[in-house]
Amino acid sequence: MSKWCRIARDSGPTYALVEGEGDEAEVTFLRRAPFDGFETTGVRRPLAGLTLLPPVTPPNFYAAGLNYAAHIDWANAYHGMALKLPTQADIGYRSANALVGSGGDIVIPKNSPGPIEFEGELVAVVGKRAKHLTEANALECIAGYTLGNDLSERAYQKSDRTLWRAKNIDTFKPMGPFVVGGIDPMAQMISVSVNGKLASEYSTSKMVFSLQHYLARMTEFVTLVPGDVIWLGCDGPTIPALVEGDVVAVSCPAIGVLSNRLVREA
Amino acid sequence: MSKWCRIARDSGPTYALVEGEGDEAEVTFLRRAPFDGFETTGVRRPLAGLTLLPPVTPPNFYAAGLNYAAHIDWANAYHGMALKLPTQADIGYRSANALVGSGGDIVIPKNSPGPIEFEGELVAVVGKRAKHLTEANALECIAGYTLGNDLSERAYQKSDRTLWRAKNIDTFKPMGPFVVGGIDPMAQMISVSVNGKLASEYSTSKMVFSLQHYLARMTEFVTLVPGDVIWLGCDGPTIPALVEGDVVAVSCPAIGVLSNRLVREA
Numbered sequence: 001m002s003k004w005c006r007i008a009r010d011s012g013p014t015y016a017l018v019e020g021e022g023d024e025a026e027v028t029f030l031r032r033a034p035f036d037g038f039e040t041t042g043v044r045r046p047l048a049g050l051t052l053l054p055p056v057t058p059p060n061f062y063a064a065g066l067n068y069a070a071h072i073d074w075a076n077a078y079h080g081m082a083l084k085l086p087t088q089a090d091i092g093y094r095s096a097n098a099l100v101g102s103g104g105d106i107v108i109p110k111n112s113p114g115p116i117e118f119e120g121e122l123v124a125v126v127g128k129r130a131k132h133l134t135e136a137n138a139l140e141c142i143a144g145y146t147l148g149n150d151l152s153e154r155a156y157q158k159s160d161r162t163l164w165r166a167k168n169i170d171t172f173k174p175m176g177p178f179v180v181g182g183i184d185p186m187a188q189m190i191s192v193s194v195n196g197k198l199a200s201e202y203s204t205s206k207m208v209f210s211l212q213h214y215l216a217r218m219t220e221f222v223t224l225v226p227g228d229v230i231w232l233g234c235d236g237p238t239i240p241a242l243v244e245g246d247v248v249a250v251s252c253p254a255i256g257v258l259s260n261r262l263v264r265e266a
Numbered sequence: 267m268s269k270w271c272r273i274a275r276d277s278g279p280t281y282a283l284v285e286g287e288g289d290e291a292e293v294t295f296l297r298r299a300p301f302d303g304f305e306t307t308g309v310r311r312p313l314a315g316l317t318l319l320p321p322v323t324p325p326n327f328y329a330a331g332l333n334y335a336a337h338i339d340w341a342n343a344y345h346g347m348a349l350k351l352p353t354q355a356d357i358g359y360r361s362a363n364a365l366v367g368s369g370g371d372i373v374i375p376k377n378s379p380g381p382i383e384f385e386g387e388l389v390a391v392v393g394k395r396a397k398h399l400t401e402a403n404a405l406e407c408i409a410g411y412t413l414g415n416d417l418s419e420r421a422y423q424k425s426d427r428t429l430w431r432a433k434n435i436d437t438f439k440p441m442g443p444f445v446v447g448g449i450d451p452m453a454q455m456i457s458v459s460v461n462g463k464l465a466s467e468y469s470t471s472k473m474v475f476s477l478q479h480y481l482a483r484m485t486e487f488v489t490l491v492p493g494d495v496i497w498l499g500c501d502g503p504t505i506p507a508l509v510e511g512d513v514v515a516v517s518c519p520a521i522g523v524l525s526n527r528l529v530r531e532a
Contacts, residue, residue: 059323060361065428090427093359093434095326097488109487131436161356162331168359169487170397221375221435222363 002144002181004034006101008051018178023048034179035127035143035226052101054175055146056125058229062218063150063167065092067208067233074237079154089209089217094150094231095168102177102258108244109169110265112153115241119150119234120192120250120258122204124211125179126228131219138215141224144181147190147250147258148231149174152238174250174260175229183254185211185232193249194240202235268410268447270300272367274317284444289314300445301393301409301492318367320441321412322391324495328484329416329433331358333474333499340503345420355475355483360416360497361434368443368524374510375435376531378419381507385416385500386458386516386524388470390477391445392494397485404481407490410447413456413516413524414497415440418504440516440526441495449520451477451498459515460506468501 003018007027015034016027025047031039033056066072072083100106108116127143150167151174157166167173191201209217211232218224242248242262249259269284273293281300282293291313297305299322332338338349366372374382393409416433417440423432433439457467475483477498484490508514508528515525 057325060363062361086427088426091430092428093361093430095328095359095488097326097491160354161352162358164357164359164484165487170489218430221431222361223436225363 002034002038003178004030004038004055004144005176005178006053006055008053013053018047033226052103052177054099054101055179056227056229057096057099058227059225060222060228061094061096062091062229063094063231064089064209064214064233068202068206068235069208070202070206071233071235071238078237078239086208089214091214091218091230094173097170098168098173100171100174100260102174102260104174104260105171106151106174106248106260106262107171108262108264113155114243115154116243116262117152117154117238117241118192118194118199118248118250119152119238120190120200121148121150121234122185122188122190122232122252123148123175124185124230124232126224126230127226129226130215130224131222133216133219135210135212135216138212139185141215142185143226144179145183145185145188145255146176146179147252147255148229149248149250149258149260150231150234151242174258176258177256180255188252188254190234191251193251194242195247199240200234200236200238204232206235207232268300268304269444270296270304270321270410271442271444272319272321274319279319284313299492318369318443320365320367321445322493322495323362323365324493325491326488326494327360327362328357328495329360329497330355330475330480330499334468334472334501335474336468336472337499337501337504344503344505352474355480357480357484357496360439363436364434364439366437366440366526368440368526370440370526371437372417372440372514372526372528373437374528374530379421380509381420382509382528383418383420383504383507384458384460384465384514384516385418385504386456386466387414387416387500388451388454388456388498388518389414389441390451390496390498392490392496393492395492396481396490399482399485401476401478401482404478405451407481408451409492410445411449411451411454411521412442412445413518413521414495415514415516415524415526416497416500417508440524442524443522446521454518454520456500457517459517460508461513465506466500466502466504470498472501473498
């Protein structure tokens with residue numbers, strides 16, 4: 001089971017293999033993206049104190065959006081939305097400007113009325129160029145899995161014609177901390193905590209459309225390329241709303257903890 | 267007035283300066299992206315016979331979508347849509363997988379019911395990292411302008427929850443041929459021809475929201491980075507519908523001709 005990340009270094013963003021857990025974790029810097037194997041530099045450092053970047057900068061940034069029934073029911077009841085359970089796997093999009101790594105600040109625009117809500121998600125990272133996949137072979141193109149927080153500014157979500165401000169404000173797409181290979185995307189427990197208190201927990205087994213189904217359907221029409229990411233949606237409630245000073249953490253036992261603090265733009 | 271493009275070479279995608287017109291045009295290969303000045307290799311070739319790539323691979327791919335009143339009126343009347351004139355400049359998105367250069371084939375998926383329609387657009391190419399622009403200084407971040415054909419599969423546009431198949435099928439976003447600096451984005455004539463016959467012609471002066479306005483509003487929330495593109499929408503009708511064998515060309519006297527043939531996936 002491989003585990004890797006990307007680190008901000010003076011020489012530029014650097015991929016790194018991750019070994020060990022918690023305070024003992026160490027990274028070994030890699031010469032290139034790990035999609036086609038791991039070529040190490042031999043340079044090893046403690047992970048603590050290093051700055052994590054989003055593990056990839058995706059050429060294409062896909063997001064399932066609505067992919068869990070209980071989340072749709074909750075959003076309709078709580079936010080008075082009129083979301084419907086999707087009848088086909090139509091993928092949506094986010095934008096790379098909004099990415100930030102684990103540990104980076106989420107910066108709330110100074111005039112954002114809010115509420116701002118988390119959406120903790122499993123993220124598939126593409127490792128191979130792929131088109132015309134079948135559900136049976138679809139997962140062969142996936143390099144591994146990470147976590148995403150699809151932060152949403154609900155006032156903008158209601159007022160805007162597109163999701164540009166609801167979803168794609170700078171720093172509103174935390175992603176990380178690590179990419180882990182060899183796990184089952186349909187059998188992961190995802191939880192979200194706010195200031196250390198559990199706020200949401202669900203199993204990815206509840207997806208409306210499996211990752212395999214999404215990949216087969218998407219690649220009927222689009223070519224996936226290494227580094228592309230597919231955010232798979234979230235289940236259940238996405239409250240309490242987040243305010244400056246809060247720390248929001250998305251966790252998956254097999255992957256790690258994606259943790260970010262909210263600050264207000266000066 | 268600078269004019270540049272990107273060429274497919276054995277050594278990889280290569281930026282190139284363009285000099286001369288028509289059959290006499292020549293390119294000089296550049297060492298790096300031209301956003302911050304032109305460092306030439308001194309290697310000069312006739313443009314004819316070279317393969318044009320999309321002039322950039324955008325880190326973020328923005329699209330205004332609805333930005334001309336006459337196009338909205340036409341789409342509502344002709345397609346029975348219920349589009350409204352936007353009341354604020356909300357930017358949308360396209361995806362880089364769909365890009366193809368001038369001269370490349372547009373490949374219609376084998377089961378696409380159509381109709382497939384052109385949307386010929388002016389495209390702004392970002393040359394500098396930018397946030398918190400004002401309308402007065404907004405154009406300083408723009409490296410130049412190119413053309414885009416925002417091809418649309420109208421059956422998928424009606425049936426899908428998102429625009430992924432309506433707009434982002436592989437090869438459905440031709441972009442090019444050149445990026446030209448120093449022109450006024452609000453005073454360009456854009457025309458579209460199908461098999462050599464004029465199908466649409468409009469002035470960019472009719473934009474609902476100017477590029478300057480879009481840039482100032484967008485950068486209140488998002489950081490633009492070099493290579494980002496902003497497709498500015500189209501005016502008027504977008505017919506005749508396109509079928510395999512057709513050649514569709516988007517033209518602007520100051521920029522050039524973006525020409526692509528449609529083929530059907532085998």
